């Protein structure tokens with residue numbers, strides 16, 4: 111590591127700590143109260159060390175009965191003070207720590223859902239889930255240990271050090287000389303722990319991904335007999351987590367014995383030197399016991415603080431992974447001064463639009479205009495770019511070149527919310543929430559009246575089958591809508607889009623899972639609906655789009671033909687051939 115690397119590393123680490131501290135700021139009063147209480151805990155420890163001297167000198171050696179009478183009271187009072195202080199200290203710091211972590215988790219979730227679609231296509235949902243659940247949990251445990259332990263131990267250490275130095279600075283110094291020897295290795299251990307903790311968390315992310323994939327793909331797994339393969343994969347990853355965990359435990363467990371061995375040198379020196387001084391009459395037995403108690407008590411916080419450092423390193427590792435997500439910026443955002451697009455009439459133009467997901471252009475010079483109320487059909491082979499064009503309308507992505515205009519307004523300069531309020535989308539993937547049918551339909555307009563929901567369902571020809579369900583509109587759809595047929599799910603998605611009542615409607619293979627009869631009915635319903643809306647229809651079944659105002663034939667991202675059904679048939683090109691094949 112060069113000097114620059116290491117200084118950058120230190121700066122990064124500092125900024126991570128500073129950021130965590132930033133999250134703690136709102137709870138400073140809880141933390142302050144806890145610190146106050148920890149004074150009580152440390153204070154009693156220090157008092158014990160200090161009281162050992164009169165105890166030994168007056169009681170054990172001189173046999174003073176008057177002092178003996180107050181000893182039980184002192185013992186009980188000290189225990190009471192320590193007990194209550196510890197209670198308040200833990201209560202405030204742990205609730206405070208939890209609140210800090212809750213906020214981080216809320217922010218992480220909120221930030222994740224705000225990120226653009228592009229981010230989700232390169233990050234698995236398992237990875238994200240793991241950051242929000244596991245990494246935050248590591249941080250949570252760590253904060254409790256660091257705040258409770260770190261505070262108490264450092265206060266105790268300071269107090270006991272003072273007692274020891276006050277009693278006999280030479281002997282106290284002797285106890286301290288050995289401690290710096292432990293410093294270097296302790297830092298090294300801390301770094302190891304951070305490294306293995308990070309790798310363990312990464313393995314945990316893979317585990318979560320497997321979980322998420324397995325349960326959402328359970329049908330495929332069963333159909334293709336993949337159960338044992340999946341179990342084996344899981345077992346392997348679980349084992350790999352254990353490997354990192356074991357390494358971490360190894361380094362963590364070594365910390366205390368290591369400090370103990372180092373400190374034994376100090377203790378040995380003190381006992382030897384102290385005995386010498388007591389025998390030569392330079393020191394009372396009580397003084398020796400007092401300073402030895404202080405020094406013994408002192409090694410405990412030192413030991414604990416080294417372990418707190420281990421936990422701190424773990425926390426920094428987890429926090430870095432959390433901040434990685436928080437530092438992701440959404441690619442698609444409102445530009446500064448973005449305008450709010452009111453409800454548009456529905457004129458939609460693609461002006462010479464190019465688009466690439468990565469390097470390769472998926473849409474090339476895509477150029478069409480739809481007048482309000484027109485139906486534009488996009489047809490073409492799989493992978494031609496039809497869904498991509500639809501995604502651009504919803505501003506899931508921005509074009510690489512060219513513009514998209516709604517009523518003449520470039521949607522790139524309108525707020526995302528207002529663009530999306532102008533469109534309703536029925537996607538190729540019919541996604542339904544694990545919620546009631548009613549709530550699924552009103553997802554785009556949570557405040558819609560029951561009457562509106564019913565009307566939308568009727569228009570989507572789904573009212574009948576919903577009514578036949580045991581709990582009607584209140585029926586809960588299982589995860590991913592497994593309790594409904596493909597066609598039924600599509601119709602609920604259509605109802606959801608109908609209720610959205612937006613001037614621009616995008617139907618991407620919206621009727622592909624319907625039989626010819628229900629498709630004809632849904633078409634009719636959509637037909638009514640389309641009257642005041644501009645509709646983009648993507649369909650492989652050409653019968654669906656025969657009546658479109660314009661049919662756009664796409665091939666490998668290029669527009670090959672545009673025209674009405676009749677025009678394209680007469681032309682005898684690609685569309686004509688496709689039509690004849692069907």
Ligand SMILES: Nc1ncnc2c1ncn2[C@@H]1O[C@H](COP(=O)(O)OP(=O)(O)OP(=O)(O)O)[C@@H](O)[C@H]1O
Nearest residue numbers: 231467468472491492493494495496497498499538
């Ligand atoms: N998120 C993505 N990242 C990278 N490439 C993508 C992404 N989505 C689609 N593509 C690529 O873009 C091209 C166009 O895809 P698109 O989904 O628009 O096709 P399509 O015309 O809708 O096909 P289909 O009829 O099969 O739905 C394809 O080559 C596809 O591999």
Ligand SMILES: [Mg+2]
Nearest residue numbers: 496497498538
């Ligand atoms: Mg598609």
